[in-house]
Amino acid sequence: MRQLGALWRGALPLGEAFWIYAFLIGATVNIAATAAMLGALAANLNGVLALAIHLSSLPYNVAMVVGVWRSAAHHAGARHHAEAARISVAIWAVMLSVI
Secondary structure, three states: OHHHHHHHHOOOOOHHHHHHHHHHHHHHHHHHHHHHHHHHHHHHHHHHHHHHHHHOOHHHHHHHHHHHHHHHHHOOHHHHHHHHHHHHHHHHHHHHHOO
């Protein structure tokens, strides 16, 4: 839980926030939510419940975007890396949220 707080504050190094929390964990969280939604639909559960299950990953998606965005602000390296990370994580979050 402490690491999520550090992510939210932008206290993690940009590479860690981007590769581990946005891409690796972000993909895992969203794949799990999508799989759970598909399971709910296969079990003929209410469509609204299935949608709610799918959207349960949105809070994490917001946290990963905010965390990477803030980490990019503190990045001591090349500015174009920080800006590329910001653009990439925003696109990644939209893709994960829609799929």
